[in-house]
Amino acid sequence: ARALVLKPKVILFDEPTSSIDRENVRRFEKLLPSIRDIYGTTILVSTHNLPFAYRICDRLVHLDEGRVVPAGENILPGSMVSGEKEERLFVSDGVAIHCPDLEGDFTKAVVDYDRIILSRETLHSSARNNFYGTVESITPVKSREQAHSLMDVTVKVQDLVLTSRITGE
DSSP states (O other): OTTGGGOOSEEEEESTTTTSOHHHHHHHHHHHHHHHHHHOOEEEEEOSOHHHHHHHOSOOOEEETTEEEOOOEEEEEOEEEEOGGGOEEEEETTEEEEEOOOSSOOSEEEEEGGGOOOOSSOOOSSOSOOOOOEEEEEEEOOOSSOSSOEEEEEEEETTEEEEEEEEOO
């Protein structure tokens, strides 16, 4: 409240969930979008609580020893809908993604870069999510720790943009 009275353009929260119980974490999560929407404030959060970060953040920046390192996950805004045979679907930018039948009304899905397989031909596997897309870009991943080269491949599936990480080979 003390910070909001000044109507700041940016608020930084440092480990905001470190000393509060689960119920108040949920309350805080509901409060943050209100601050952004009502005050037009950009919110920066520093946290080790990745599930919290996935639920509230539009974008993640990972730091290692003070340096920005490649993120490695797609954070997709959307909503849960019912599918056939009690199946749950998460819809993001018009694309329906099969997901585990978890309770809750999720507004974000997280898909790791290395969980996306790219293929020129149709894959025949047990994977429940298969999409046709167009490669938009290929970007080398800069990392001082990687012994081999990695590439981030951005793929557009309808209006949904996903990034996959593959080896340079």
